[in-house]
Amino acid sequence: xxxxxxxxxxxxxxxxxxxxxxxxxxxxxxxxxxxxxxxxxxxxxxxxxxxxxxxxxxxxxxxxxxxxxxxxxxxxxxxxxxxxxxxxxxxxxxxxxxxxxxxxxxxxxxxxxxxxxxxxxxxxxxxxxxxxxxxxxxxxxxxxxxxxxxxxxxxxxxxxxxxxxxxxxxxxxxxxxxxxxxxxxxxxxxxxxxxxxxxxxxxxxxxxxxxxxxxxxxxxxxxxxxxxxxxxxxxxxxxxxxxxxxxx
Ligand SMILES: Nc1ncnc2c1ncn2[C@@H]1O[C@H](COP(=O)(O)OP(=O)(O)OP(=O)(O)O)[C@@H](O)[C@H]1O
Ligand SMILES: [Mg+2]
Numbered sequence: 001x002x003x004x005x006x007x008x009x010x011x012x013x014x015x016x017x018x019x020x021x022x023x024x025x026x027x028x029x030x031x032x033x034x035x036x037x038x039x040x041x042x043x044x045x046x047x048x049x050x051x052x053x054x055x056x057x058x059x060x061x062x063x064x065x066x067x068x069x070x071x072x073x074x075x076x077x078x079x080x081x082x083x084x085x086x087x088x089x090x091x092x093x094x095x096x097x098x099x100x101x102x103x104x105x106x107x108x109x110x111x112x113x114x115x116x117x118x119x120x121x122x123x124x125x126x127x128x129x130x131x132x133x134x135x136x137x138x139x140x141x142x143x144x145x146x147x148x149x150x151x152x153x154x155x156x157x158x159x160x161x162x163x164x165x166x167x168x169x170x171x172x173x174x175x176x177x178x179x180x181x182x183x184x185x186x187x188x189x190x191x192x193x194x195x196x197x198x199x200x201x202x203x204x205x206x207x208x209x210x211x212x213x214x215x216x217x218x219x220x221x222x223x224x225x226x227x228x229x230x231x232x233x234x235x236x237x238x239x240x241x242x243x244x245x246x247x248x
Contacts, residue, residue, distance in 0.1 A: 002032040003170040006236075007161035009177040009209075010039035010080065018087060019233065020176055025091035026237030033133050036088070036095070036140045037164060039157035040080035041209065047075050060211040064116040064154040069144075072154045073099070076142040085140045095138040100145020100155075103128045106164075108145045108153035119153040121145075121163040129168070162216035166223035173220045173228040174241055175213050180232045181244030182206060182214065189244050194218050197246075217246040224248075 006024050013020070028034040041062070045055045048071055056063040064072060081097035088095035100106040100121075105128045108119035132139045143160035147153035158175055165173040182189045184205055192200075197214045200206040206214055210230075217228035231243025 002172070003035065003165075003168045004032060004172045004174065005035045005037060005161050005165040005168070005170050006174045006176060007037045007039070007157055008084065009157070009175070010041040010043055013038075013040075013043075013080070013084075020236070021084065021087045022091055023233050023236035024176075025088055025093045028088070028093045028138055030237075033129075033168075034138060035129060035164060035168065035170075036084065036138060037143060037157055037161040038076070038080055038084055038140065039143070040076045041157075043080060044072055044075045047071050057208070058115060060207075060209045060213075061111075061115055061118055061156055062154060063114075064118050066117065066151075069117040069152045069154055073142075073144050073152050076144050077101075081140050081142040088138055088140065093138050094136065095140050096132055097140045097142065098128075099142040101152075105129075105141070106145050106160075108147040108155055110147055110153065117147065117151055117153045119147055119155055120159050121155060121167070124164060124167040126168055156212045156216075158213045158216035159219075162220040162223075162225075162228070165220050165225045165228075169224065170220075171226040173217065173225050174236065175217065175228070175230045176233045176236065177209075177213065177230065178232065179210075179230075180234060180242070181230045182210065191245050191247075192217075194222075214246075221246050221248050 085095040085097040107122040109122040143155040234242040
């Protein structure tokens with residue numbers, strides 16, 4: 001069975017009837033194994049503002065102090081993930097929302113201490129996902145989990161999706177966002193090589209949240225994932241997803 005990891009960006013979750021969820025549900029109903037990973041950056045920023053916590057980013061990654069980590073966990077695992085699980089279930093694909101803390105799905109290893117409680121995936125317990133698939137359930141994963149000292153760590157959702165795709169030997173990684181793919185002078189780049197990606201980052205053409213997204217695609221493909229696509233969901237649920245494709 002082919003595995004597809006679909007990362008749904010917070011930026012693409014508009015509320016209301018969500019076309020991305022509908023398309024991802026169509027994809028899941030086609031068969032194979034589908035895993036959803038979600039972001040929620042804009043909702044985290046909104047809640048931080050309501051709570052008087054400043055949002056700061058470095059290279060597209062959220063600097064996460066202890067208070068911010070609490071907000072990240074509450075918003076991602078408590079709100080965005082549960083809303084997605086409900087939306088998929090309503091679309092006829094029964095779904096379960098879980099974070100790295102549930103059944104030990106994954107552990108988080110810290111990145112640069114200057115980023116605070118931010119890390120990347122360490123150990124992944126793929127059997128947890130296999131059990132859900134075996135029960136006919138779609139796993140919806142919030143990229144937050146346990147790190148050193150029992151503290152809660154935040155993982156960029158693109159990174160988490162790439163590492164899960166690699167750990168699962170996925171055929172396809174889809175990063176769904178609010179843009180059609182990597183844009184250069186307003187035009188969609190259909191394919192991107194590793195060298196081109198580094199050039200676009202160095203030249204400041206690829207910035208902000210697109211930096212971790214592009215790096216996640218490169219890492220996934222280098223780790224054996226068949227292809228990674230940055231997309232707005234065009235064609236998702238049909239025969240061909242359109243966007244910027246990274247392939248080995
Ligand atoms: N060259 C580029 N082409 C397209 N988008 C770019 C480019 N450079 C920067 N961006 C920005 O990257 C954003 C997408 O990343 P962002 O992190 O904001 O969304 P997301 O990953 O879908 O959501 P979340 O982080 O909540 O999961 C786009 O909305 C755009 O503003
Ligand atoms: Mg992002």
